[in-house]
Amino acid sequence: MKTGSLETKKTLFYNVLSLVVVATMWTLFSWWQNSPFFPSPGAIWKAFVGLVTRGDIEGIGLGSHILYSMIRIFAGFAAACVLGIPLGLAMGLWPKLYNRTRSVLEPIRFIPPIAWIPMAIVLLVGFSRYAFLIWLGAFFPIFITTLLSVTRVNPVHVNVVKVFGAPRSYIIRKIVIPSVLPDIATGMRVGLGIAWMCIVAAEMIGGEMVGVGRLILKYAELLRMSEIIVGMLVIGVIGFFMNEVFIIVERKVFRWRAEVSID
Amino acid sequence: MRSKLAAITIVVSILILCLSFNVSAQQKELRFGYLVADQLHSPAVMIMKEKKMLEAEGFKVTWNEFLAGSYLMQFMTSGEVDFGSGGCVPAIITRGQGVDVVILAGANAEGSSIVVKDTIKKVTDLNGKNVGTPGIGSIQDAMVDSLARGNKIKIIHKAMKVSDMPIFLQKGEIDGFISWAPHPARAVDLKYGYQILTSHDLMPDHQCCVLVSRESTLKKDPETARKVVKTYLKAYKWFLDNQKESIAMMAAATGMKEEVVLDAMKTVKYPFPPHVNMPSVKVMTEGLIQTGKVEKDRVTDLDSFVKGIYKPEILEELLKQ
Numbered sequence: 001m002k003t004g005s006l007e008t009k010k011t012l013f014y015n016v017l018s019l020v021v022v023a024t025m026w027t028l029f030s031w032w033q034n035s036p037f038f039p040s041p042g043a044i045w046k047a048f049v050g051l052v053t054r055g056d057i058e059g060i061g062l063g064s065h066i067l068y069s070m071i072r073i074f075a076g077f078a079a080a081c082v083l084g085i086p087l088g089l090a091m092g093l094w095p096k097l098y099n100r101t102r103s104v105l106e107p108i109r110f111i112p113p114i115a116w117i118p119m120a121i122v123l124l125v126g127f128s129r130y131a132f133l134i135w136l137g138a139f140f141p142i143f144i145t146t147l148l149s150v151t152r153v154n155p156v157h158v159n160v161v162k163v164f165g166a167p168r169s170y171i172i173r174k175i176v177i178p179s180v181l182p183d184i185a186t187g188m189r190v191g192l193g194i195a196w197m198c199i200v201a202a203e204m205i206g207g208e209m210v211g212v213g214r215l216i217l218k219y220a221e222l223l224r225m226s227e228i229i230v231g232m233l234v235i236g237v238i239g240f241f242m243n244e245v246f247i248i249v250e251r252k253v254f255r256w257r258a259e260v261s262i263d
Numbered sequence: 264m265r266s267k268l269a270a271i272t273i274v275v276s277i278l279i280l281c282l283s284f285n286v287s288a289q290q291k292e293l294r295f296g297y298l299v300a301d302q303l304h305s306p307a308v309m310i311m312k313e314k315k316m317l318e319a320e321g322f323k324v325t326w327n328e329f330l331a332g333s334y335l336m337q338f339m340t341s342g343e344v345d346f347g348s349g350g351c352v353p354a355i356i357t358r359g360q361g362v363d364v365v366i367l368a369g370a371n372a373e374g375s376s377i378v379v380k381d382t383i384k385k386v387t388d389l390n391g392k393n394v395g396t397p398g399i400g401s402i403q404d405a406m407v408d409s410l411a412r413g414n415k416i417k418i419i420h421k422a423m424k425v426s427d428m429p430i431f432l433q434k435g436e437i438d439g440f441i442s443w444a445p446h447p448a449r450a451v452d453l454k455y456g457y458q459i460l461t462s463h464d465l466m467p468d469h470q471c472c473v474l475v476s477r478e479s480t481l482k483k484d485p486e487t488a489r490k491v492v493k494t495y496l497k498a499y500k501w502f503l504d505n506q507k508e509s510i511a512m513m514a515a516a517t518g519m520k521e522e523v524v525l526d527a528m529k530t531v532k533y534p535f536p537p538h539v540n541m542p543s544v545k546v547m548t549e550g551l552i553q554t555g556k557v558e559k560d561r562v563t564d565l566d567s568f569v570k571g572i573y574k575p576e577i578l579e580e581l582l583k584q
Contacts, residue, residue: 036361037340057399057555058420121427125434206395206423207436218422221333221353221400222556223340223360 039226044233047226056218056227060210066234069199069212072127076134077195083135084142084191085184092150092180093172109144113137114201121205130202130211137198138191145187149180182254189246196239290323291487296335296347299328300426302513303444303524303531304472305348305370310498313512320490330424333400339364345480346491350443351473351539352402355548358572359557363478365574367492369539370472374531375403375462376447377410379439380432383459390416395431395440398422400556403441405547406465408554429455443471445519445527452523461530468532469543481574492577499537536582538575545569 023041030040039047051062091098098105113136120129157175166174203213216231295308295317302309311317317324329335332349336357339347348370357364383389389410396404404420411418421437428440429450439456440447450456462469474495481488502509510528514521534540548569551557562568 121430125436206427207421207431209420209422214422218399220337221331221398222356223333223337223362 037223037225039229043226044229047224048230048233051215051227051230056215057222058209058218060215062215062230062234064210065212065215065231066238068208068210069203070238072130072202072211073134073192073195073199075127075131076136076198077138077192079131079135080138080142080191080195081188084139084187085146088143088146088184088187089150089177089180092147093176095151098147109140113198117201117205126207129205129207130199133202134195134198137194141190141194142184142187145190146180146184149183149187150176152183153179182250185246185250185254189243189250192242192246193239196235199235290321292325293317293322293487293491294325294327294343294345296327296329296338296344296349298332298335298349298443298472299330300446300517301348301443301472302516303371303527304374306502306509306513306533307370307495307499307537308348308474309512309516310502310509311494314498314501316494316498317491320494322487322490331397331401333398336362336364336400339475339477345487346474346476348472348474350402351470351544352405352547352551353400354473354475355544355551355572356400356556358568359551359561361561364475364572365478365481366473366475366539366572367488367574368474368495368578369470369534369537370474372468372471372532372534372540372543373462374444374471375406375441376444376458376530377407377439377441377460378429378432378447378450378456379459380435380456383438386410386414386459387416389418389439390414391419392438393419393421393436395421395423395428395437395442397425397442402471402547403443405550405554405556406462407441409550410460410465412553429453432456444531445513445517445524447530448523448527449519452520452526463530466543466546468540469547470540471531473539474537478574481577489577489581493581496537496578496581499533499535503533503535536578538578539573541569541573544572 027041030038030043048062055061056065091101113133116133116136120132124132153176157179158171161171161175199211200213200216203211204217208214209218212231212234216228219225219227219231295312297305297308297312312324312326327335327338327344329338329349332353333356335344335347335349336353338344340357340360340362346367351366354364354366377394379389383392394407396407398404399420399422404422407418407420421431423431423437423440425442425446428437428442428446431437432440432450433453433455439459440450447458451458462471474492476488476491510521510524513519513524517524545565548557548562548565552559552562552565
């Protein structure tokens with residue numbers, strides 16, 4: 001127990017040290033460059049405070065930008081989970097379903113969300129446009145991970161309950177779903193990361209002046225790097241915290257996995 | 264036999280290398296930026312490109328197309344574009360960030376319009392309404408700011424691609440939009456709305472697009488700068504003398520009907536010689552400082568800032584000749 005706590009302290013120390021090293025290097029480089037296009041951490045902090053207290057060039061606060069982006073991401077991400085998980089499960093359980101539709105599914109998977117933008121502009125309106133593009137980005141990692149995890153369910157577990165005459169519905173409920181849940185969670189984590197990547201592309205379409213992606217683009221037009229970096233850091237930090245929360249939940253919910261595994 | 268073959272290969276390779284060096288020595292590379300569907304505002308650039316006038320002057324030209332002037336400025340700042348044609352507002356904003364961007368000549372005056380839905384009867388009806396603009400760093404966005412200030416109303420800006428604006432208007436996502444010609448004329452032609460104001464109503468004879476470069480580029484290679492401005496003037500003159508052919512070229516480049524282009528051209532002015540309307544540049548700079556788009560502490564003296572952005576020496580020297 002003591003070793004574990006020491007290790008945690010060491011991990012925390014090295015993470016803080018990494019941050020300090022990067023910040024120092026950044027400061028030195030910006031001092032050496034002496035250019036408005038490579039702002040110092042102080043200038044970035046000043047821009048951050050300005051965005052929080054006074055808002056951006058149009059008076060929209062950083063909090064509003066974050067809130068709108070989060071709502072869009074969660075809508076797209078939730079839609080991706082609602083569709084990707086059941087579809088992945090169904091196609092994993094009935095592989096024929098996947099084999100007979102892969103000529104449709106697989107090519108769509110390779111079309112990047114950004115390529116859908118012109119169609120999204122014409123066919124969709126407002127919020128649905130953002131949700132659609134984020135859904136596109138998050139759907140396939142969730143769907144494919146779910147699909148593949150079903151095929152990797154331990155046959156020993158399945159065969160044991162089959163020997164006892166368990167029906168298919170029992171096998172799905174008691175063996176398949178619990179086995180694939182950790183993989184689904186991993187797929188969701190990957191999907192969430194891609195959803196954050198899609199937000200800048202989605203907010204590039206325009207039509208709205210709020211959202212972290214839009215904030216970055218606004219200041220890109222004004223060539224103000226400090227505010228651009230604030231936007232980038234906001235995306236990075238929120239993504240990092242969401243990922244950490246996911247990992248903590250995963251560890252708690254799937255604690256049984258290691259204990260029950262017979263591998 | 265083998266050594267003979269190797270010797271021949273080496274000789275041929277050296278010959279090819281020498282020839283390619285000779286070609287590159289004759290042709291100077293030039294990277295020129297322009298805006299998408301901006302042929303009506305920068306006709307001289309369209310003519311230079313279509314008629315390969317810069318190539319005829321011995322340049323190997325790389326043409327780069329940008330969605331708006333601010334993107335062109337980003338590439339000019341990074342040194343990926345040597346000369347360009349775009350709005351004077353992005354040039355002012357970039358200069359305000361300490362980049363040595365300079366205007367070498369004007370392209371057009373006025374040429375932007377506001378198109379609104381039929382439900383908007385007068386300008387004050389735009390209070391609290393959504394108006395599409397090509398982006399926060401554009402001249403059109405600055406005009407919406409000035410319109411709102413002048414009428415004491417609040418207009419919500421929505422940044423978008425100029426070519427998407429008619430679609431957003433038709434779908435009711437915006438109540439109006441401001442763009443450079445011919446996009447407003449296109450929306451009117453499609454019956455998505457009507458033209459409520461032109462930029463003439465907002466700021467008569469205001470400078471719009473300009474020919475830009477960087478002081479460092481001019482200093483490094485003044486001869487190239489001179490040749491570019493000379494070719495630009497030649498193309499400008501050609502445009503004024505051959506309007507019919509130019510309109511056909513504009514229609515082909517924008518994918519719009521000639522009647523729409525002709526209609527749109529009514530809102531654009533082409534002053535020749537293409538001097539920059541400096542009083543309007545000053546007014547725009549003041550507006551940009553007021554809205555915070557140019558940081559106040561970066562412009563200590565407005566007059567010298569405005570004076571510093573325009574370098575008419577090459578243009579004047581060529582006009583004298």
